[in-house]
Amino acid sequence: MEQISGNTWEVSVSDAVLPPRAEDAHKGCFGRVLIVAGSVGYTGAPAFAARAAVRSGAGLVFLGVPQDIYAIEAVKNDEAMVFPLPESVPGALSALLPRLAKCDAALVGPGLGLSPWAREVTYAILENATVPVIVDADGITAVSRHIDVLDKLSCPVILTPHEGEFARLSDGLSRLDRAGAAREFAVKHGVTVLLKGHRTVTAQPDGTLYVNTTGNPGMATGGSGDVLAGMILALLGQKIPGAVWKAAVLHGAAGDLCAEKYGQYAMTPTDMTDFLKFIMR
Numbered sequence: 001m002e003q004i005s006g007n008t009w010e011v012s013v014s015d016a017v018l019p020p021r022a023e024d025a026h027k028g029c030f031g032r033v034l035i036v037a038g039s040v041g042y043t044g045a046p047a048f049a050a051r052a053a054v055r056s057g058a059g060l061v062f063l064g065v066p067q068d069i070y071a072i073e074a075v076k077n078d079e080a081m082v083f084p085l086p087e088s089v090p091g092a093l094s095a096l097l098p099r100l101a102k103c104d105a106a107l108v109g110p111g112l113g114l115s116p117w118a119r120e121v122t123y124a125i126l127e128n129a130t131v132p133v134i135v136d137a138d139g140i141t142a143v144s145r146h147i148d149v150l151d152k153l154s155c156p157v158i159l160t161p162h163e164g165e166f167a168r169l170s171d172g173l174s175r176l177d178r179a180g181a182a183r184e185f186a187v188k189h190g191v192t193v194l195l196k197g198h199r200t201v202t203a204q205p206d207g208t209l210y211v212n213t214t215g216n217p218g219m220a221t222g223g224s225g226d227v228l229a230g231m232i233l234a235l236l237g238q239k240i241p242g243a244v245w246k247a248a249v250l251h252g253a254a255g256d257l258c259a260e261k262y263g264q265y266a267m268t269p270t271d272m273t274d275f276l277k278f279i280m281r
Contacts (some may be wrong), residue, residue, distance in 0.1 A: 008179070008209040013253045016246040018057075018235075018280070030059030031237025034103045035080070035230070036096060036121065037110040038065040043072045045111030045137065045226045048269050050080035052230030053107075055276045056247070058237050062099055064092075066117075089120045096121070097128055105132045105236040109139025110226045118142065129155040132236045136160045136229040144168040150189040158192040158236075158244055160229055166195055183209050192244055194232070196225060200252070202245040210245035214252025218264030219272070227251065227269050231276070254279045 002010040022029070033053055037046035050063045061080040065073045070084035083099075085092040100106055108125050112118045122142040126133060126149055133155050135143055140161050143149060147169070150157065161169060163178065170185050182195040186203035193203045200212040228251045235243035254275040258267035261275075 004211065007207055008211065010211045010213055011245055011249055012213045013249060013279075016242075016249040016253075018240060018246070027059035030057055031104040031234065031239070032060045032062070032102060033058050033233050033237040034062045034064065034096075034099055034106040035110075035233065036064045036085075036106070036108040036125065037112055037226075038069050038073060039111055039113035039115075039118070040066070040068050042111030042113065043069050043076070044223055046073055047076040048223045048226035048273065049107060049110050049136075049230035049233070050077050050082075052227040052273050052276070053234040053237075054079040055273055056231045056234035056250075056280070058234035061234075062103065064096055064099070085121075087117070089117055089124075092117070092121055093124050096125065100125065100129055100131075103131060103237070104239070105134070105233050107134040107136060107229055107233045109134075109136040109142075110229055112138040114138055114141060119145070123149055126150075126153060126155070126157065132156040132158060134158045134160060134229055134232055134236070136225065137165075140165045140169060147189075150191055153190070156192070158194060158232060160194045160196065160225065160232070162196045162225065166193070179203070179209055179211065183207055194228075194244055194248060196228070200248045202248060210242075210248075212245065212248045212252055214249050215255050216252075216259045216264055218259045218267045219252070219255040221267075221269065223269030224251075224255070224272065227272050250276070250279050 001015045063080040063082045067084040119142040179201045182193045182203040186193045202210040231247040257275045258271045
């Protein structure tokens with residue numbers, strides 16, 4: 001870990017060390033995590049996130065998806081426990097909130113869509129959670145339309161926008177100082193911001209900034225961000241210190257292995273998830 005300035009650090013694979021596991025550990029020791037994702041036409045996102053969470057060591061992964069795509073996700077996911085969410089908001093929350101109360105971390109947003117149902121479910125999770133919640137993709141769009149939800153939280157929140165999503169959140173983003181903009185937003189709202197892109201930055205609520213040095217342009221493809229979100233979720237659920245920036249580093253390192261093996265044009269999010277087994281080792 002190299003200090004760039006007072007509270008800004010450059011991080012690489014050698015910094016993303018994961019703790020050894022106890023010999024007598026069981027699945028309950030490694031986190032119960034909840035994913036709320038997916039919609040008709042967007043059935044890949046929840047599967048990518050769930051597979052990455054499993055591959056990153058989560059003990060138990062629960063995947064809640066709209067009832068319309070439940071059968072598809074049940075086939076796609078062998079390791080995650082998939083359950084359907086009713087079409088009504090009250091029905092969906094009755095299925096979600098009891099599980100959320102028993103989990104160590106949650107993820108909402110990948111492929112969830114922009115319907116009123118999706119927005120209300122996102123807001124309800126943020127309002128009821130007491131554990132870390134990652135807000136990704138369509139969840140970020142929902143938050144950008146109701147930004148004050150971030151100022152009355154009872155849980156740690158991690159936002160994972162790309163630059164376009166962050167511009168909507170922050171009412172414009174200066175490309176000349178993306179790191180500074182992420183830091184300012186994180187401090188202002190008391191959240192963690194992982195701003196994706198070249199040299200992904202992780203800004204913490206106290207103003208500390210981590211700049212990632214791994215990754216390559218071959219990772220700029222649909223589904224890559226879902227893999228990263230699932231990785232962050234798993235490390236948070238395991239209560240690993242520095243979970244957010246470590247997940248970004250390991251995600252980029254897996255992408256670098258994929259590029260070395262297949263080239264930047266041919267690599268896929270499935271490849272990145274599969275290569276995590278080498279990075280984690």
